Amino acid sequence: MESKTDQLNILFDEWEQNVPEYKGKFVRDGIINEQLYQTASLKILFIMKEPNDPKQEAWDFRDWWKEKIKYAFSYRIGEWSYGLFNNFPPYDDIWTNPDSAYNAIQQIAFMNIKKSGGDGNSEYERMLSHLKLNLDYLQRQIQIISPDIIITGLTWKEHRNVLFNEVKWINSGYDVAIGKQKNKKIIDFYHPSSRTAPAASYSLLQNIVRSDNFKML
Numbered sequence: 001m002e003s004k005t006d007q008l009n010i011l012f013d014e015w016e017q018n019v020p021e022y023k024g025k026f027v028r029d030g031i032i033n034e035q036l037y038q039t040a041s042l043k044i045l046f047i048m049k050e051p052n053d054p055k056q057e058a059w060d061f062r063d064w065w066k067e068k069i070k071y072a073f074s075y076r077i078g079e080w081s082y083g084l085f086n087n088f089p090p091y092d093d094i095w096t097n098p099d100s101a102y103n104a105i106q107q108i109a110f111m112n113i114k115k116s117g118g119d120g121n122s123e124y125e126r127m128l129s130h131l132k133l134n135l136d137y138l139q140r141q142i143q144i145i146s147p148d149i150i151i152t153g154l155t156w157k158e159h160r161n162v163l164f165n166e167v168k169w170i171n172s173g174y175d176v177a178i179g180k181q182k183n184k185k186i187i188d189f190y191h192p193s194s195r196t197a198p199a200a201s202y203s204l205l206q207n208i209v210r211s212d213n214f215k216m217l
Contacts, residue, residue: 003034004030004031004034004037004144004145004146005030005031005034005062007144008028008030008031008141008144008145009028011137011140011141011144012026012028012115014137015115015134015137016115019115019133019134021116022115022116024058025056025057025058025116025117026058026115026116027051027053027058027059027060027061027112027115027116027117028059028060028061028062028115029060029061029062029110029111029112030061030062030109030110030111030141030144030145031062031108031109031145032061032062032065032066032105032106032107032108032109032110033062033106033107036106036107037107037108037109040085040107040108041085042084042085042148042149043109043145043146043147043148043149044081044084044085044107044108044109044147044148044149044150044151045108045109045110045111045142045145045147045149045150045151046077046108046109046110046111046150046151046152046153046192047110047111047112047113047142047150047151047152047153047154047163048110048111048112048113048152048153048154048191048192049112049113049114049118049127049153049154049155049191050112050113050114050116050117050118050127050130051112051114051116051117051118052073052117052118052193053116053117053118054117054118055117056116056117057117061110065105065106068102069101069102069105072192072193072198073192073193074101074105074192075101075198076192076193076198076201077105077108077110077192078100078101078102078104078105079091079094079101079104079198079202080151080192080201080202080205081101081104081105081107081108082094082100082101082103082104083202083205083206084149084205084209085104085107088202088205088206088209088210091198091199091202091203092199109145109147111138111141111142111145113127113130113131113134113138113154113159113163114126114127114130114131114134115130115134124156127154127156127159128156128158128159128162131159131162131163132162135162135163138163139163142184147184148183148184148185149184149185149186149187150181150184150185150186150187151186151187151189151205152186152187152188152189153189153190153191153192153194154188154191155191157169157177157188160177160188164179164181164186166181167179167180167181167186169188170213171213172187172207172208172211172213172214173207173208173211173212173213174204174207174208174211176188176189176204176208178208178213178214178217179217180217185214185217187205187208187209187214189205189208190204
């Protein structure tokens, strides 16, 4: 039986072949380390907008995060993942071990809506165009990954509603929308590169996950 990583690679080959704009500059993503993902206490998927790569080169997030993580974007994802895996200990505890964020990020899955690099400032209409173009492929990617919890950083609720068009969103009680798609709980959260203080975004995610509204989804 094919692994999830094999299934994703087959999907990516088809995806790149059928979307001319992505040929030669397709940025792959998915499950960072399948063995660790499958044995993790919680299967987490982060969904973001597009890679920050103005050169529009072809590369793979799974390789990029293999040896180390860098930039605030990666550290926030590592911190949030660590909190989810470990019942949110105090934020400062994460950094008593410098490898905590790295180890956490190895256990997750990650995907972008747009599969070619952008300039770091995602535009509403461009992202909506790619979302509609990629919708079937994106839904197939989510199905293969099969997470327990999805955290989005899509910025615009209209984009969230296109991707999850059957989800009925409710307020978590912390001014962040949450919903459920079959057995997957979804948090419409901040983008990891937002200027929110790291400890504040970590604490906010903790409050959402511990809220009665989230538990009752």
